[in-house]
Amino acid sequence: MGTTKLNIHDTDNNYLAKVAKVFSHPARVAIIKYISACNSGCICNDLVEEIGLAQPTISQHLSEIKKIGLLNQSAHGKSLSYSINTEKLNACRRLINDFFVKTQVSASR
Amino acid sequence: MGTTKLNIHDTDNNYLAKVAKVFSHPARVAIIKYISACNSGCICNDLVEEIGLAQPTISQHLSEIKKIGLLNQSAHGKSLSYSINTEKLNACRRLINDFFVKTQVSASR
DNA sequence: GAGTAATATTGTAATATTGCGATGTTAAAA
DNA sequence: TTTTAACATCGCAATATTACAATATTACTC
Numbered sequence: 001m002g003t004t005k006l007n008i009h010d011t012d013n014n015y016l017a018k019v020a021k022v023f024s025h026p027a028r029v030a031i032i033k034y035i036s037a038c039n040s041g042c043i044c045n046d047l048v049e050e051i052g053l054a055q056p057t058i059s060q061h062l063s064e065i066k067k068i069g070l071l072n073q074s075a076h077g078k079s080l081s082y083s084i085n086t087e088k089l090n091a092c093r094r095l096i097n098d099f100f101v102k103t104q105v106s107a108s109r
Numbered sequence: 110m111g112t113t114k115l116n117i118h119d120t121d122n123n124y125l126a127k128v129a130k131v132f133s134h135p136a137r138v139a140i141i142k143y144i145s146a147c148n149s150g151c152i153c154n155d156l157v158e159e160i161g162l163a164q165p166t167i168s169q170h171l172s173e174i175k176k177i178g179l180l181n182q183s184a185h186g187k188s189l190s191y192s193i194n195t196e197k198l199n200a201c202r203r204l205i206n207d208f209f210v211k212t213q214v215s216a217s218r
Numbered sequence: 219g220a221g222t223a224a225t226a227t228t229g230t231a232a233t234a235t236t237g238c239g240a241t242g243t244t245a246a247a248a
Numbered sequence: 249t250t251t252t253a254a255c256a257t258c259g260c261a262a263t264a265t266t267a268c269a270a271t272a273t274t275a276c277t278c
Contacts, residue, residue, distance in 0.1 A: 002233030002267070004136075004267090009138075013138040020138075023129035024127075024133040026122040028126075029118075053238090056237075056238060062256095078245050084212060099132075103141055104199070111237070111264070112235095112263055113263095162267075164226090165226080166267050171225095186275075
């Protein structure tokens with residue numbers, strides 16, 4: 001008990017849920033917004049200052065976001081530069097939008 | 110500890126996260142799909158049979174979905190008929206899509 | 219009214235998530 | 249090569265989530 005029963009659901013539903021989970025925490029939403037707003041390049045743990053969470057916490061959230069491939073990472077000196085993987089973000093957008101389209105089309109019949 | 114620090118985030122981010130959380134479990138995704146596919150009306154705990162979870166669990170997930178106003182409910186005899194609140198679903202769709210638009214526009218600059 | 223079907227609520231066990239201090243790791247700087 | 253800055257990882261405490269059995273509730277049926 002306590003664990004989500006992934007096996008009883010189909011792959012599509014599991015994946016959509018997995019993607020949605022990334023966006024289901026305000027800190028991760030804020031992180032993604034911040035990184036995407038940081039034009040032309042390097043960010044790092046300005047995030048720690050910008051968002052009011054400890055460095056390990058931010059790092060943890062970043063790795064959640066990375067898990068679905070939403071971030072590009074490049075070493076820049078001793079600091080890291082993150083940027084949004086735009087294709088992946090688009091893929092997520094399409095995935096979620098398709099879900100809404102489906103649930104809406106059939107609902108309006 | 111253990112609790113999300115809602116106070117350090119702005120209302121928009123908190124709300125987006127709250128909405129995304131509803132879609133962050135495969136059972137809830139399945140429930141929403143199923144209800145939306147059930148044209149013209151009444152469903153109930155066919156859900157219990159369709160999705161392989163116990164009745165209290167389904168009931169619990171339904172109430173999570175209801176919390177953000179995504180379901181219309183109407184008593185029909187001793188059973189309940191759920192349907193999607195289409196306006197609300199649209200609102201969610203727009204909310205999420207706006208987020209993607211914002212993060213993408215600035216990312217592509 | 220007693221029985222029953224459909225759902226909600228309660229209580230609880232198992233597990234996951236959030237957050238952070240302490241500690242590792244890595245690479246530039248001194 | 250020691251120091252330091254920027255992260256990542258580990259370990260743990262607090263809380264949340266998932267799932268279900270047991271039990272309530274509600275409204276029809278007999």
